[in-house]
Amino acid sequence: xxxxxxxxxxxxxxxxxxxxxxMENWDRPEYMxxxxxxxxxxxxxxxQQYLRExxxxxxxxxxxxxxxxxxxxxxxxxxxxxGKRMFDGGERGWPEEAPFHTPVYVLTHQQREPWVRPGGxxxxxxxxxxxxxxxxxxxxxxxxxxxxxxxxxxxxQYLNLGAVDELEIALVPVLFGAGxxxxxxxxxxxxxxxIDKVLDTPGVTHLRYVRA
Amino acid sequence: xxxxxxxxxxxxxxxxxxxxxxMENWDRPEYMxxxxxxxxxxxxxxxQQYLRExxxxxxxxxxxxxxxxxxxxxxxxxxxxxGKRMFDGGERGWPEEAPFHTPVYVLTHQQREPWVRPGGxxxxxxxxxxxxxxxxxxxxxxxxxxxxxxxxxxxxQYLNLGAVDELEIALVPVLFGAGxxxxxxxxxxxxxxxIDKVLDTPGVTHLRYVRA
Numbered sequence: 177x178x179x180x181x182x183x184x185x186x187x188x189x190x191x192x193x194x195x196x197x198x199m200e201n202w203d204r205p206e207y208m209x210x211x212x213x214x215x216x217x218x219x220x221x222x223x224q225q226y227l228r229e230x231x232x233x234x235x236x237x238x239x240x241x242x243x244x245x246x247x248x249x250x251x252x253x254x255x256x257x258x259g260k261r262m263f264d265g266g267e268r269g270w271p272e273e274a275p276f277h278t279p280v281y282v283l284t285h286q287q288r289e290p291w292v293r294p295g296g297x298x299x300x301x302x303x304x305x306x307x308x309x310x311x312x313x314x315x316x317x318x319x320x321x322x323x324x325x326x327x328x329x330x331x332x333q334y335l336n337l338g339a340v341d342e343l344e345i346a347l348v349p350v351l352f353g354a355g356x357x358x359x360x361x362x363x364x365x366x367x368x369x370x371i372d373k374v375l376d377t378p379g380v381t382h383l384r385y386v387r388a
Numbered sequence: 389x390x391x392x393x394x395x396x397x398x399x400x401x402x403x404x405x406x407x408x409x410x411m412e413n414w415d416r417p418e419y420m421x422x423x424x425x426x427x428x429x430x431x432x433x434x435x436q437q438y439l440r441e442x443x444x445x446x447x448x449x450x451x452x453x454x455x456x457x458x459x460x461x462x463x464x465x466x467x468x469x470x471g472k473r474m475f476d477g478g479e480r481g482w483p484e485e486a487p488f489h490t491p492v493y494v495l496t497h498q499q500r501e502p503w504v505r506p507g508g509x510x511x512x513x514x515x516x517x518x519x520x521x522x523x524x525x526x527x528x529x530x531x532x533x534x535x536x537x538x539x540x541x542x543x544x545q546y547l548n549l550g551a552v553d554e555l556e557i558a559l560v561p562v563l564f565g566a567g568x569x570x571x572x573x574x575x576x577x578x579x580x581x582x583i584d585k586v587l588d589t590p591g592v593t594h595l596r597y598v599r600a
Contacts, residue, residue, distance in 0.1 A: 188581065189402070351579060351581070353576060353578045354574075358401075359402060362566075363565070364565060366401075369400070371561050371590060381583065
């Protein structure tokens with residue numbers, strides 16, 4: 177049975193994205209310094225060989241346990257679910273061969289035909305409840321796992337549905353001060369997790385929790 | 389020169405204390421389930437031999453690296469600083485021999501004579517700025533370190549002063565959903581930290597950061 181998992185980078189103060197990182201400021205990374213902050217959050221991943229290759233950044237990059245972890249994350253995933261805001265950013269930011277290589281279910285009120293990208297990524301626009309997107313993702317994943325990609329509000333919805341089996345957090349020692357918090361709007365009874373594994377690297381602490 | 393440090397337990401969603409844990413509900417730990425949540429947050433510490441002894445909980449308890457860490461934290465500390473709300477809770481909750489054994493500077497608008505407890509703890513009530521409490525603590529600490537004990541608002545004030553050298557967080561895999569957040573009201577430029585050490589235990593991840 178497919179596992180449902182979240183795998184994100186998080187600032188030490190709990191933000192998935194810095195304040196100012198919105199569509200209208202997409203071309204102004206200097207706005208509220210969001211580009212620098214985002215770079216500090218994601219730098220560890222962009223330094224990994226596997227992701228560099230996936231994103232077409234060229235050769236080089238680290239090849240240790242973090243790289244292996246990234247590879248396993250991509251390989252285990254049979255479908256993605258994301259919110260409209262994340263999709264909108266990605267539509268502008270991802271390379272033509274979008275880095276998913278699976279069906280991606282986008283939760284949105286917008287009606288739109290599936291958008292097929294080279295390399296196996298097809299975006300489906302789901303105008304129904306998150307439960308329905310999860311159903312579709314389960315069918316498509318065919319036994320592989322389902323990644324709730326983000327943003328924060330979509331992850332919160334699935335946490336509140338009790339649907340998240342695994343929570344993987346790359347905790348980065350930066351403080352954003354403001355932005356989009358991962359943990360907000362959680363409803364009682366809140367989901368319960370226990371520590372599964374910690375990968376301790378000099379720049380980032382990789383925390384893996386599983387449903388308790 | 390004394391280091392200024394913070395050493396706290398934090399829920400995975402970033403809270404130092406659950407919602408409902410206030411003075412008026414001090415005798416009602418069932419209110420919003422705050423007692424159970426607080427227990428889940430602090431249980432790891434109360435299981436350690438060193439703290440059990442300090443708090444008069446009797447013999448027994450773990451004696452491994454976490455216990456050693458707790459002992460070092462207490463032994464390095466020459467003065468504490470805390471907020472009035474934390475003091476108020478402690479005034480009711482601590483044993484007569486309060487578990488500090490140093491001067492404790494309480495930031496408050498209340499005027500009150502120093503309160504001497506058996507065992508070397510004296511509470512001084514500081515009606516001035518946090519900078520002044522830190523000066524007094526430095527003098528009293530006599531080269532040992534200064535612990536900013538809490539609550540969250542006091543820690544935030546010292547983070548915003550750029551005065552915190554070390555940030556030690558026991559990250560506990562519980563989600564509170566609401567309560568008093570550690571990281572809030574941070575001002576630009578936000579303090580910068582880097583990972584110093586991670587102690588990975590089955591129930592708690594002990595994260596130590598130092599000023600970058």
